[in-house]
Amino acid sequence: MLYRPINKLKFIRKQGFLLVGAFLATxxxxxxxxxxxxxxxxxxxxxxxxxxxxxxxRQGLIRDFETANPGIRLNLVEGPNATNLLEDLYTSSFIxxxxxxxxINMDVIWTPKFAAAGWLLPLDxxxxxxxxxxxxxxxxxxxxxxxxxxxxxxxxxxxxxxxxEDLIKQAxxxxxxxxxxxxxxxxxxxxxxxxNWGYLWQGRQYEGLVAMFxxxxxxxxxxxxxxxxxxVGLDRPETLQAIEFLRSTVREGISPPxxxxxxxxxxxxxxxxxxxxxxxxWPYAWPLAQAENSPIQGKIAIKPMVHxxxxxxxxxxxxxxxxxxxxxxxPEEAWKAIQYFTSKEAQRRFILTAGFVPSRQELFTDxxxxxxxxxxxxxxxxxxxxxLRPPIAQYAQTSDILQRYLSAALSGRMAPERAMQQxxxxxxxxxxxxxx
Numbered sequence: 001m002l003y004r005p006i007n008k009l010k011f012i013r014k015q016g017f018l019l020v021g022a023f024l025a026t027x028x029x030x031x032x033x034x035x036x037x038x039x040x041x042x043x044x045x046x047x048x049x050x051x052x053x054x055x056x057x058r059q060g061l062i063r064d065f066e067t068a069n070p071g072i073r074l075n076l077v078e079g080p081n082a083t084n085l086l087e088d089l090y091t092s093s094f095i096x097x098x099x100x101x102x103x104i105n106m107d108v109i110w111t112p113k114f115a116a117a118g119w120l121l122p123l124d125x126x127x128x129x130x131x132x133x134x135x136x137x138x139x140x141x142x143x144x145x146x147x148x149x150x151x152x153x154x155x156x157x158x159x160x161x162x163x164x165e166d167l168i169k170q171a172x173x174x175x176x177x178x179x180x181x182x183x184x185x186x187x188x189x190x191x192x193x194x195x196n197w198g199y200l201w202q203g204r205q206y207e208g209l210v211a212m213f214x215x216x217x218x219x220x221x222x223x224x225x226x227x228x229x230x231x232v233g234l235d236r237p238e239t240l241q242a243i244e245f246l247r248s249t250v251r252e253g254i255s256p257p258x259x260x261x262x263x264x265x266x267x268x269x270x271x272x273x274x275x276x277x278x279x280x281x282w283p284y285a286w287p288l289a290q291a292e293n294s295p296i297q298g299k300i301a302i303k304p305m306v307h308x309x310x311x312x313x314x315x316x317x318x319x320x321x322x323x324x325x326x327x328x329x330x331p332e333e334a335w336k337a338i339q340y341f342t343s344k345e346a347q348r349r350f351i352l353t354a355g356f357v358p359s360r361q362e363l364f365t366d367x368x369x370x371x372x373x374x375x376x377x378x379x380x381x382x383x384x385x386x387x388l389r390p391p392i393a394q395y396a397q398t399s400d401i402l403q404r405y406l407s408a409a410l411s412g413r414m415a416p417e418r419a420m421q422q423x424x425x426x427x428x429x430x431x432x433x434x435x436x
Contacts, residue, residue: 042066043333044073047103048093050086051078053320056354065340072333074103083107084207087396094119094325102328103337106151108142108319109207109389109399115145116393121324122148126335134344136383139359143321145391150323152342153359155350157318158382159215162271162279162289165301167194176306179219179245182278186254189277196275199249200267203260205407210389210399211316212280213406216242218314218387219307225390225398230431234402235417235424241308243409243416250410260411272296280305282318283379287355302375304382317386319359357383394430401426 049057054076062074077100079086087110093099094117104120114120127149132140135153143151161182163175167189176182186198202208214224222238225231233239249255259267264281271279272288274295279285283302290297307313322341324334340346344360351358351369357379363369364380390398405423408414 042071042073043330044075045102045330045334045337046075046077046100047105048077048079048086048089048101049105050081050083052081053105054078056350056356059353061341061346061350061353065337065346068340069333069336072336074337077101090114098327099325101325102330102334104323104325105154106321106323108139108151108317108321109395111143111151111321111323112145112391112393112395114323115148115150119326120150121326121328121331122150123152123324123335123338124149127152134361135359136361136380138317138383138386138388139319139321142317142319142388142391143323145393151321152323152338153319153321154342154347155320155356156359156383157282157284157320157357158315158379158386159211159280159282159305159318160302160315160379160382161305162281162285162300162302164189164195164277164296164299166299167277170194175301175303176278178309179216179306180309182306183249183252183254186249186277187252190254195277197256197270198254198276199278199280200255200262200271200276201246201249201259201280202262202264202267203246203407203410204263205403206263207399207403208263209406210402211318213242213246213402214387214389215280215305215314215316216245219305219311220245221308221311224402225392225427225431227390227392230392230433232424232427232431232433234405234420234427239420240416243406243420246410247416260407283357283375284355286373286375302378304385314385314387315382317383317388319357321359392431397430398427401430 057076066073079089090101090104093101104114106114136156139153139156143149143153168175168185171188171192173185173188176185182199189195190198202212217224217239220238220241222236222242223233250257250259267279268281268285268288270276272294286302288294289300304315305313322338324331328334344363347358347360348363348366348369350356351363352372358364361380364376370376389395392398401423405414405419409416409419
């Protein structure tokens with residue numbers, strides 16, 4: 001009479017196994033569904049950028065990238081307008097640990113610092129030499145540190161000399177080739193009361209002062225720091241000649257007394273008002289000066305910076321490029337983004353929208369770009385012969401030393417010779433070289 005309970009127990013056990021199996025199958029299904037759903041979620045790449053630079057990216061460029069890459073989203077984090085503050089935010093995020101940024105939008109002078117600190121992924125194995133050859137050689141060089149590539153150039157930049165072509169032609173003169181030419185033409189136009197000031201340059205104590213100065217220094221045959229030997233040239237005669245030229249523009253009334261406090265926009269606005277013959281600035285000033293409401297529309301031209309007799313002039317290389325944070329969780333997606341945004345079509349659209357200078361060589365002569373910016377073919381040669389600020393890991397500290405002492409020399413707070421001797425000594429101590 002025991003068979004019935006035993007059969008009933010077997011039945012209960014069988015039903016239990018079935019329920020457990022069903023539960024496990026359901027659980028596995030839920031896990032698989034969640035995994036698939038998670039896998040299908042787009043990857044979000046974060047990039048910090050100055051607020052003014054964000055607008056061109058949002059004018060269809062990001063949308064088109066996300067359409068072409070449906071599994072990737074790009075989140076722009078708008079930072080402060082000043083690039084040095086942006087650099088500080090990047091630096092702080094890296095130092096504090098896990099940086100939230102995948103793509104690193106870098107000024108050319110940040111590359112050595114970020115690479116030396118181990119914050120960037122090397123990109124050499126991701127791009128061929130043939131692909132790199134499409135970019136300006138100087139822009140590619142600006143993305144290297146100790147023979148490794150960390151940054152792909154998205155846009156270039158070079159310092160140029162703007163001048164009032166109409167006034168120079170009316171006076172029967174030619175554009176200047178030397179520093180002395182620039183001074184003489186300035187004085188001629190001032191005496192004719194055609195301009196209030198002859199020459200504007202950026203003299204405030206900031207990075208723009210350094211960029212301006214190394215063009216003048218190069219024009220006198222001098223140098224700042226040799227990145228290969230770490231030799232410092234600040235206390236050489238050529239450096240003092242460069243400082244004397246700038247001081248003479250103020251002393252002789254060619255530049256306004258306040259020029260030692262000016263930044264780019266201060267000089268650009270004054271030049272655009274029609275009161276000035278010459279301006280040292282970046283290409284961004286061209287479309288603003290040629291705008292319909294500009295008093296100097298159609299009256300200006302540009303050329304490379306002038307130089308001393310027997311020397312050659314050179315522009316300071318600027319520009320921005322893209323790298324990948326070493327701690328990014330999405331390096332492959334980040335590389336896809338770099339490939340897209342530095343591609344010919346994307347860069348072409350970016351240039352036409354924002355008016356920046358391309359880094360791809362063929363875009364300097366692109367018919368549509370040239371129709372809008374006829375001076376771009378001229379810029380290509382300037383970019384290819386530009387001078388880089390020293391690509392050394394201690395660049396920020398080195399620049400700070402030069403800014404402080406150069407500002408003191410130009411504003412009369414220190415004698416130029418003493419200022420440059422101290423600047424050279426501090427720089428050598430920083431770099432660990434013998435102070436001679």
